[in-house]
Structure formats: structure tokens, C-alpha cells
Amino acid sequence: MLIARNKAGELVAALKAKKQEEYHCPVCQKPVCLKQGQKQRTHFAHQREHCCKIVTEGETNEHIAGKNWLHQRLENSQLEVYLPQLKQRPDLLVNKTTVEFQCSVLDLSRLKARTKNYQSFHYQPWWIVGQRFIPQQQLSQLQKAFCYWQQTAYLWHLDTAAKQLRLYYLANWDFNRGYQWQCQNVAENTNLTSYTSHVSSLTSNKFYWRxxxxxxxxxxxxxxxxxxxxxxxxxxxxxxxxxxxxxxxxxxxxxxxxxxxxxxxxxxxxxxxxxxxxxxxxxxxxxxxxxxxxxxxxxxxxxxxxxxxxxxxGREKESFLPPKKGSCDSIESNRRG
Structure with a gap:
């Protein structure tokens, strides 16, 4: 994690922390260690004998670097704010938008639960994925679960090595070749806080299908x-x-x-x-x-x-009657590989 409390109770960023001082986790209040080195990004880590109810998995260099980069790019963003009502701590919080930079594999049910929890408290979750989840011709259900939809499927990816935020959007799906994607770099001078404006014009390409x-x-x-x-x-x-x-x-x-x-x-x-x-x-x-x-x-x-x-x-003249409230809730995507 990148934020901890010092003895005075102040939140301190890992990059500004001093090795000789004591720090505690803002969530569980247990001691944390400042990790610095040439092979790893500067961050705080729980001591092995302590297990935090929120921070339960180790962070990769990619994840730490991505959070720092997003924090610098997103105006008025806050790092690792614990939301007690939700019992969750997004990587960043920008007003009512929770930003999650996902680099490691997680269970699909956990992704769904975390997203639903944000939405139930009227937060807008913005999932951005790392290298592991770049879309290919064939996709796992977890990869698809990170996708948004606006006329076509799209997915946010942060390349920490190139320091580039990218938008992948679906060009088409072919029964022989699978998924075909296009990629669009988000310019450095773009205001990421208004990120939805980047997807307003995305459309699937016309392609040969018989x-x-x-x-x-x-x-x-x-x-x-x-x-x-x-x-x-x-x-x-x-x-x-x-x-x-x-x-x-x-x-x-x-x-x-x-x-x-x-x-x-x-x-x-x-x-x-x-x-x-x-x-x-x-x-x-x-x-x-x-x-x-x-x-x-x-x-x-x-x-x-x-x-x-x-x-x-050819039955367009029929009127569309929306389904009754709650009637869609039990429908599953019975997708099997």
C-alpha cells in the first residue's frame, strides 16, 4: 500500500515517508514496514504476523507504479481511501468514482461483489487492468467482466512501462477467428477525470460475414x-x-x-x-x-x-414492452468454453 499513518495520526505517502519513523495501517491500525529498494517500488507492507482484513494480497511493482501514475494524472484523486460503510478501499477515489487498477488474477465472484458493493452505495467503479488482462482473440470470462459497454465492448488498460493509458474496444467477433480489437492511446494532456468522453464515439467496424x-x-x-x-x-x-x-x-x-x-x-x-x-x-x-x-x-x-x-x-412494427422489474435478475450467461 502507498499510504500509512505516522505517530501523529497523519496520512503519509510512501514516497515521502522516512525509514526511521513508525507507521500504522489506516484500516487495521497495525504496524507496517516501509519497503524501499532498487528492485521494488517504495511502499508500505504489513508485517508477516499481522493480517489486515482489507489488505490481504501482496502488491506487484506494476500495481504500485500504476497507482502512483494514476494519482498524478487524476485531478483531486485520493490514494487508498478506506470506505468504512463499504468495508472496501479502492486504489484511488475521485469524488464518487472508485478507481481500481487490477494486475493480478482475482475470483470472478469477488470482482462482481466488489463492483456491486460500490454501485449499491452510488459509487461509479472504474476498473483499469494491467498487462495480464490485455484482450486477445480468445477471452476468459474474467477478462470480459472488466469490459464496459457503449455501442461496443471496451476495456481500460494502463501500460506502466510506457506510462500510457489505453482504450481497447471491440472491432468485431468472428466465429472462426474470435475477437478482433482496436487500441486507442489516451493523450497525455487529456483530463482523465472526464474519462467517459473518450468512449462516446466508439463503434464496431463493419466486416465480412456470411x-x-x-x-x-x-x-x-x-x-x-x-x-x-x-x-x-x-x-x-x-x-x-x-x-x-x-x-x-x-x-x-x-x-x-x-x-x-x-x-x-x-x-x-x-x-x-x-x-x-x-x-x-x-x-x-x-x-x-x-x-x-x-x-x-x-x-x-x-x-x-x-x-x-x-x-x-422484419417485425419492427411491434411495440417493445419492457420486462417487469426484477424479471431479468435470474438470467445467466450460460457461456461454456
């Missing part, structure tokens, strides 16, 4: 008896249908493949079986799916998918 080619891809995977596609076909078989017998529009490309990939076919199939959004949502909830995207509104995405189905199927 519905017939996607059907052939699905047929090949079924012929090869790949488990994921057999599970998909089993869903259709139980409902007296087949994954290859859907209307042609169901095999169209969609920016919502980011959330569901091939399982988007299930949502489109259930749309065909229902006359209204209420019934569609009810059928989805019976699948007992869990929403694993804590930074994206599930209700907004489901509404957009329903409207996309209306447009693709």
Missing part, C-alpha cells in the same frame, strides 16, 4: 462432435427443433455475440417462440443463467437484443 458460412461452421462442429455444439444442439432437440433449421436471419452477425457468442442462437430461437418481450424474458429466466458482466446493464443489453431480433426478422 450467414451461410456460419451455418457451415456449425454443421462442421456438430459433425466433429465438439461438446459445446452438442450441448447447443441438445437444447434445440429438447424443443423439437435443430440448430441448422432456424430462419436465415438467425445466423446474422451481431455486436451482442460479445456476451453470448454461439449461444446467441438460443436467444434468437426463444424470440421466435414468443409473441412479446415479457414471455421471452420468462423463457430466458427458466434457463437459470447468471449475468457475469458487472459493469454492463443486463436489462439494457436484453432490450437491445430483442429490438435487434425485431429488426432482423
Amino acid at each position: 450467414n451461410a458460412a456460419y451455418k457451415r461452421f456449425l454443421r462442421q462442429r456438430l459433425f466433429q462432435r465438439q461438446p459445446r455444439f452438442l450441448r447447443l444442439q441438445h437444447f434445440f432437440y429438447q424443443r423439437n427443433s435443430h440448430i441448422l433449421d432456424l430462419p436465415f436471419w438467425c445466423y446474422s452477425s451481431s455486436r451482442y455475440h460479445f456476451f453470448f457468442e454461439h449461444e446467441l442462437l438460443l436467444l434468437r430461437f426463444l424470440y421466435l417462440r414468443n409473441n412479446n418481450c415479457q414471455q421471452w424474458i420468462k423463457d430466458l429466466s427458466q434457463l437459470k443463467w447468471q449475468w457475469d458482466f458487472p459493469l454492463v446493464s443486463q436489462k439494457i443489453i436484453l432490450k437491445e437484443i430483442y429490438l435487434e431480433c425485431q429488426r432482423l426478422s
Whole structure:
């Protein structure tokens, strides 16, 4: 950690701390040591016999350097402020925005719980990831959980070696090649406090996609008896249908493949079986799916998918009736690799 209290009770930054003085953790009040050296960034660390209820994991040089860099760039930011009501301590606090620079792996359930806790107290969580989480053609569910959404998925990354904040945003998803990303550097003179302005114009690129080619891809995977596609076909078989017998529009490309990939076919199939959004949502909830995207509104995405189905199927004249409050809460993203 980068902040500790001295004997007078004052908060002192690690870079300004003196080796001979005593310091204590602002959260648990137990003694901490000032760590300095050529191979490690200057920081405070708990003594081995002491375990803090908030600071429970070691910090990497990348994490320490990133917090210092963000603190210098973010106007009116505070380092490691403990929020007693939440029992959490974000890396930085800027008014009602909690900034978390994540460099190490953490459990998805913990990420969701921390994010939900911030949001329930009306804080806006801003997750920025380190080198480990740079998006690739294939993504883990944890990588996807760090993504935000504004017309397309996007993710914030801080390269501490280059001292550069970057914005990765999804260009497209292809059933053969996976995810394709574009990267945009955030200029040094940009006011990061108003960071949302950087994503207002992001859009997915148009790319080559053929519905017939996607059907052939699905047929090949079924012929090869790949488990994921057999599970998909089993869903259709139980409902007296087949994954290859859907209307042609169901095999169209969609920016919502980011959330569901091939399982988007299930949502489109259930749309065909229902006359209204209420019934569609009810059928989805019976699948007992869990929403694993804590930074994206599930209700907004489901509404957009329903409207996309209306447009693709030529039923746009139908009115959209929003689902009842709480009816989306039990839906899961049944995504399996």
C-alpha cells in the first residue's frame, strides 16, 4: 500500500515517508514496514504476523507504479481511501468514482461483489487492468467482466512501462477467428477525470460475414462432435427443433455475440417462440443463467437484443414492452468454453 499513518495520526505517502519513523495501517491500525529498494517500488507492507482484513494480497511493482501514475494524472484523486460503510478501499477515489487498477488474477465472484458493493452505495467503479488482462482473440470470462459497454465492448488498460493509458474496444467477433480489437492511446494532456468522453464515439467496424458460412461452421462442429455444439444442439432437440433449421436471419452477425457468442442462437430461437418481450424474458429466466458482466446493464443489453431480433426478422412494427422489474435478475450467461 502507498499510504500509512505516522505517530501523529497523519496520512503519509510512501514516497515521502522516512525509514526511521513508525507507521500504522489506516484500516487495521497495525504496524507496517516501509519497503524501499532498487528492485521494488517504495511502499508500505504489513508485517508477516499481522493480517489486515482489507489488505490481504501482496502488491506487484506494476500495481504500485500504476497507482502512483494514476494519482498524478487524476485531478483531486485520493490514494487508498478506506470506505468504512463499504468495508472496501479502492486504489484511488475521485469524488464518487472508485478507481481500481487490477494486475493480478482475482475470483470472478469477488470482482462482481466488489463492483456491486460500490454501485449499491452510488459509487461509479472504474476498473483499469494491467498487462495480464490485455484482450486477445480468445477471452476468459474474467477478462470480459472488466469490459464496459457503449455501442461496443471496451476495456481500460494502463501500460506502466510506457506510462500510457489505453482504450481497447471491440472491432468485431468472428466465429472462426474470435475477437478482433482496436487500441486507442489516451493523450497525455487529456483530463482523465472526464474519462467517459473518450468512449462516446466508439463503434464496431463493419466486416465480412456470411450467414451461410456460419451455418457451415456449425454443421462442421456438430459433425466433429465438439461438446459445446452438442450441448447447443441438445437444447434445440429438447424443443423439437435443430440448430441448422432456424430462419436465415438467425445466423446474422451481431455486436451482442460479445456476451453470448454461439449461444446467441438460443436467444434468437426463444424470440421466435414468443409473441412479446415479457414471455421471452420468462423463457430466458427458466434457463437459470447468471449475468457475469458487472459493469454492463443486463436489462439494457436484453432490450437491445430483442429490438435487434425485431429488426432482423422484419417485425419492427411491434411495440417493445419492457420486462417487469426484477424479471431479468435470474438470467445467466450460460457461456461454456
